[in-house]
Amino acid sequence: MIVDQIKNSPFVTEDFLKLAVQLENLSEEAKHKDFYSIQQGTIINKGSRDFIDYRPSIKLDVEIIETLQCTKVSLDSLHFFQIQEIVESFSTHSLNISKGDQVVNLVLPESYEDYLAELPRKKRHELKRKTSRFQNLYPNAELKESKSSEIFDIFVELHKTSDGAKGSFMNDKVIDFFSKLLALDGWKIYYLEVDTTIVACCFVFEDKKGCYLYNSSKNNKFNEVNPGIVIIDKIIQKLITDRYEFFDFLKGTERYKFDLGGTSTQLYDIEITI
Numbered sequence: 001m002i003v004d005q006i007k008n009s010p011f012v013t014e015d016f017l018k019l020a021v022q023l024e025n026l027s028e029e030a031k032h033k034d035f036y037s038i039q040q041g042t043i044i045n046k047g048s049r050d051f052i053d054y055r056p057s058i059k060l061d062v063e064i065i066e067t068l069q070c071t072k073v074s075l076d077s078l079h080f081f082q083i084q085e086i087v088e089s090f091s092t093h094s095l096n097i098s099k100g101d102q103v104v105n106l107v108l109p110e111s112y113e114d115y116l117a118e119l120p121r122k123k124r125h126e127l128k129r130k131t132s133r134f135q136n137l138y139p140n141a142e143l144k145e146s147k148s149s150e151i152f153d154i155f156v157e158l159h160k161t162s163d164g165a166k167g168s169f170m171n172d173k174v175i176d177f178f179s180k181l182l183a184l185d186g187w188k189i190y191y192l193e194v195d196t197t198i199v200a201c202c203f204v205f206e207d208k209k210g211c212y213l214y215n216s217s218k219n220n221k222f223n224e225v226n227p228g229i230v231i232i233d234k235i236i237q238k239l240i241t242d243r244y245e246f247f248d249f250l251k252g253t254e255r256y257k258f259d260l261g262g263t264s265t266q267l268y269d270i271e272i273t274i
Contacts, residue, residue: 001107001245002103002265003079005105005209005212006079007057009053009248010187010205010212011055012056014034016181017046019181020051020052021046021047023047023048024037024048032046034046041069041070041071042071042074043068044073044074044075049076049077051177053214057085058075060073061090062089062274066274070274071274072271072274073272074271075271076101077251077267077269079265080268083270086272095270095271097269097270098268098269099266099267099268101251101252101267102251102253102266103264103267104249104250104253104257104265105246105249105264105265106247106248106262108210108244108245109240112241119260119261123259126259127233127259127260130225130229131229131230131233134226137225141230143191143192143231143235144190144192145188147187147189151189152189155189155201155203156175156178156217158198158201158219159217161217178203181214187203187204187205188206189203190202192230192234200227200228201216201218201231202231202232202235203215209246210245210246211239211244212248213232213249216231218231228256232256249262251267
């Protein structure tokens with residue numbers, strides 16, 4: 001399933017890559033093709049790995065590379081099937097393959113009861129404890145979704161209150177990028193509302209088969225009741241009810257992803273010298 005999720009993900013589309021490339025700090029001499037860039041004689045992925053969780057498969061061979069007057073290929077965030085395709089085309093050349101990021105994915109069962117049953121006992125207990133406590137304190141809490149600028153602004157402001165590097169992530173350039181993403185088909189914000197207060201947001205891409213969790217933010221005043229866990233649990237419940245197949249946590253191996261039943265897949269980086 002993960003192979004199809006990569007091939008059908010928003011990150012391999014031209015619309016996404018056109019926006020993502022604007023965040024790169026490449027030299028003015030860099031040239032951009034549909035799915036890759038060329039800088040100083042090296043073919044590289046289009047867009048920073050910090051913003052792109054999956055990569056499109058790039059069809060390259062020695063003749064194409066030499067025509068482009070390149071001597072090196074440096075690609076990141078590739079699944080094993082993509083690495084295999086490249087190795088078959090460059091088996092006689094110098095290849096350096098290394099482990100890169102990991103992605104975490106959840107295959108959705110037929111019912112929420114099955115989902116809970118598949119969790120290890122301790123994790124199931126913890127999830128029930130957290131969601132029950134939240135529900136008891138805030139019985140009127142609602143999961144909603146939006147593409148509005150008003151909800152987007154709240155998502156950004158909550159994001160800026162995050163601890164550490166995440167709190168400084170949303171600079172003007174990144175905010176503009178997310179705003180333009182939200183205008184594209186499939187992108188939206190799930191938010192958890194208590195009365196008139198938004199306690200958590202998830203910035204996602206959703207297609208007919210599943211949901212990709214691209215970013216999130218939460219109201220720190222509600223930290224004691226785990227709003228970040230609660231909103232994802234509610235999204236998972238909705239997706240299962242609507243017969244979706246997967247919930248993709250994307251890059252990063254944060255503990256909460258595994259606590260909610262996710263499993264990891266290794267991605268790879270590769271360098272080819274021509």
